[in-house]
Amino acid sequence: MMGLAIDPGIVLDALSVMAWTALPDGRVDFVNRKWSEYTGRVLGTSSDWQWRDVTSADDLPKLLERQTAILASAEPGEIPVRLRRFDGQYRRFVLQISPLRDAEGRIVRWCGICNDVEDLQRAEEALKRRELDLQLIVESIPVPVTVMSPTGEVEAQNRLTSEYFGKSFEELKAWRSGGFIHPEDLEAVIVAQEASLASGAAHNVETRYRRADGSYRWFNVRGFPLRGRDGGILRWFFLSIDIEDSKRAEITLAASERHLNETINALPALIWSARLNGTGEFYNQHYLDYLGRTLSQVRDYGWMDSVHPDDRAGLMSVWSAVMASQLPGAAEARMLRYDGQYRWFLFRTSPLRDQHGKVVKWYGVNIDIDDRKRAEEELRRSEAFLAEGQALARMGNFSWHVDTGEIAWSDQLYHIFEFEPGTTVTLDRIVARYHPEDVGLAFQLIEQVQRGDSDVESQYRLLMPDQSVKHVHLLGHRATDRPGRREYIGTALDISQRRRSEEALAKARSELLNVARITSLGALTASIAHEVNQPLSGIVTNASTCLRMLAAVPANIEGAQETARRTIRDGNRAADVIARLRALFSKRSVTLEAVDLGHTAREVVALMQSDLDRDRVSVRAEFADGLPLVGCDRVQVQQVIMNLLRNAADAMSSVDDRPRRMSIKTEAESDGMVRLTVQDAGIGFDPQHTERLFDAFYTTKNDGMGIGLAISRSIIESHNGRLWAALPKEGPGASFAFCLPIYGG
Structure with a gap:
């Protein structure tokens, strides 16, 4: 076959991307098989100007304007555009257009390829929306990525970058002088990067990178900034997209006398072709180098010896089914490398058809997916460990989109609530599982979420179908990575045994x-x-x-x-x-110090929380912000607060016809004092005996000694403060309050 000219149409049909040619005036006269498969249109309806039908109406004016400019300049160019797939879905592409000239330099044809950048642009958009872990972002992008600081210093590269260049991170940091970029392209790359660093705008350049083996490959380098919420640049991301194949396709189209085998052998992938009966015919040099074998050793079905014994039968079954269907197909199997190591590959194959649609040959490419396979296996193990850990800890996690009502639960959370796994979880189902006496806590939590509180926390009981009771501790945090959408992420812990x-x-x-x-x-x-x-x-x-x-x-x-x-x-x-x-x-020994009364009260509430929970008392804290510090003995005042809380809880011990609610709040007085008030919903007291409450040995409790309030008043008065009791104007209960002077006032 050496020396024979190859029909460019056949070459274009063999490409794995959409390609087309046009006359010098821009009229399309040929589209390859990939174009027809993607758009669902054959040559008759895709030629000339009818290709506009698959172009997004929003992008068509800019496309025509840009196309006119490229035709006028007679130079290569590219156009971003959205193209409609045969199923009606639009995907984003970059159309790269280059002229073909004759010996006198006249344009005899235009050649173009369509690079699918949908996934890449989605990745770029996702990076702008979310502040993810830097290493995770870098490693998750399937192309070489370099991360730089806002001033241009290299901070990180992903594994693909290191593997491509075969250099350490420290060596790659000196990219300007390390010989990694082709000397003819270095200045243009530096100028483009410095312009982006100065303006904060993204840039897009093409350059040649030297691989670890010394060869150069063309890359499309896209640099874009990652900005924080304030608009400032946090990092620069440089994505290097291998466009060597498309570059070589352009060369092949411009110089059809080059042999197809030479082009394929230069591609960094395991490429092969097979006869109509399925026997192997051609394997590129990369394929042979990977196996460490010669063409004669792998021709026909000799390549099967390199497939893992456990995978051979399955691979042959898929290959037979693909040939019978005469449609593209794919399979996964392990292949033995020259050093004795097996690696996972994705086998992809497509048929080459003649002008009548008859299959004349099969072309295929084997893609190394070993790292992806290992990552998937590690992910499965991690998920299994997480599920086991949650089961052991009796903890489940959830997400709640407040605006849509969508709730996602882990398996362990289904187990805690005893819901059928996988069933739809709604707010009504959750509230229905609450213990009747704790339903108010559910509405209180919903109220906090509706207010948009950043953190929510609640402890409540569940009444199960068998009438058993579970205690649950819930923690939730509002996610901030999606502005305008209220989403809470949290955990629920079964604390029944601890309770x-x-x-x-x-x-x-x-x-x-x-x-x-x-x-x-x-x-x-x-x-x-x-x-x-x-x-x-x-x-x-x-x-x-x-x-x-x-x-x-x-x-x-x-x-x-x-x-x-x-x-x-x-x-x-x-x-x-x-x-x-x-x-x-x-009498008490008073040691005055500057004390935050609200903070001191929080400590006492936290100390008594388990007792209050046991008595089914819910506490509402209203501590005013910015209150001045008071002068007191912290320990003695904490004793007073604890006594007031204990008395309030005791006053509600016999209440069963209403919620046992207690409030504790702080506020400033107009006379240079700070007040703390504890109010309950208990049985109250006789207003005629208000002052007797503070007499020593006077008590309204069956088991009380009658000295708590007397001691509390003596402590407060020793601090030049006041302690008193009052009945609410409306409703049941009582309130006890004391005030203390401002420190240094």
Whole structure:
């Protein structure tokens, strides 16, 4: 076949991209098979100007304008355009047009190819929309990628870049002087990059890169910036798209005397052709180099020896089915490399047809997908580990598109809620699973989401179909990578076992505290009795003696007077005992410091959260921002807050006809004070006994000692503050509030 001219139409039909030719005036006179397959139009309806029908109406004016300019310039050019596929779907292409000239330099024909850039442009758009992990972005793009800083320093390259150049990252950083770019192209690349760095605009250049083996390949280098939310440039991405094939196709079309085998042998892919009966006929040099074998060794079916034994039968079955159908086909199998290593390849084949549509030959390409296969296997393992980890941790994850109502759940979350896996999850189904007493928490969470809170958190109970109860802790965070769309990502953790352990521990602690309280009360009562009984006994004895002395004849006035003096002494002694007891509950050593009252209250609420949850009390915190600091002893004030919260919870312990809600808030007073208020929805108190609530040993509880509020008031007053109680104007419950002076005020 050497020395024979090859029909350009056959060459164009063998290309894996859409290609066409046009007369010097731009009228299309030929389209290849790929064009017809993509558009669903044959030569008769795709020639001349009728190809406009498959062009997007929005792009057609710009296409015609750009085409006119290219024809007028008589120079190569490219046009971005969207073309309609046979199924009605539009995809983005870059039309690359080059003139073919005769020996005198006159244009005898125009040749063009259509590069499908849909996936690439989608990747570029995705990079602009999302701030993803840099290494993940770089490695996920299936072309060589270089990442540079806003000032042009190389920061990262993907694996394909390193493999292509065969250099380390440090060597590639010196790309200007490292000889990686063809000397004739280096200056143009530098100028284009510096212009983009200065203007912030994307650029697009073609250049030749030197591969690790010393050969050069043409690349289309597209540089575009990654910007932050403020519009500033965070990184520069440079995508190098191998256009060597298209360049070589242009050369082949311009100089048809070159042998087809020479062109194919230069392509960095395993390319082959087969006869009509399926026996191998031609293998390019890259194919032979990969196998480490000669053409005679792999011709006919000799190439099957390089296929992994486990894959041969399946590959042959697909190959037989493809030949029978006379349609393009594909299969995956492992091939043995010259060094004894098997790698996965994607076998793609298409038939070459004559002008009558009859298959005359098969062309194929084997694409190395070993890295993709390994990545897929690693992904499957990671997903399996994640699912197992979630099952062990009893944790599931979810996403919720608030505007559309779309909810996605992991398998473990279906298990926690005991929903049928894979069924549609709706908000109504979720709320229906809530414990009736906790439904209010569901609406409170929905309210937070509707407000657009960045973080949401809730603990609630689920009532399962078998009437068992589960405790769930939910955490959600609003995603910020899609402006204008409210999406929450979060986890739900089954804490039933932990809650049961906490309740058992709290019960044991409560019983121990009750025993300690009873013991302390008994000891305190015995001590008071002992201290007071002694002077009282003296008073009674002295009074009896005084009466006898006065009743004597004659009356012993002097002795009675002495006895009365001893009676007065014992009375004062009893008063001292009472004073000491009062001092025991009222005197505190106060160490003033600057304290954030809201932050201090948050610590107390967090400390008591498990007790409040056990009592089914929901707390609404309203801590004002920017409040001045107060001067107090932090520990003593925390004791007061804890006592008020405990009293509020106790006041609602018998409430079953309404939610047990408690609010705690801080606010500024007009007299240089800061107020903290605790309000409950409990049983309240008798307004006639408001002040008695703060008397020592006065209590409305069956098991209370009556000293908590008395001690709390003495602590607040020792800080020059005030503590008081009030009933709400409407509704049940009571509120207790105290105020403290501003630190240094």
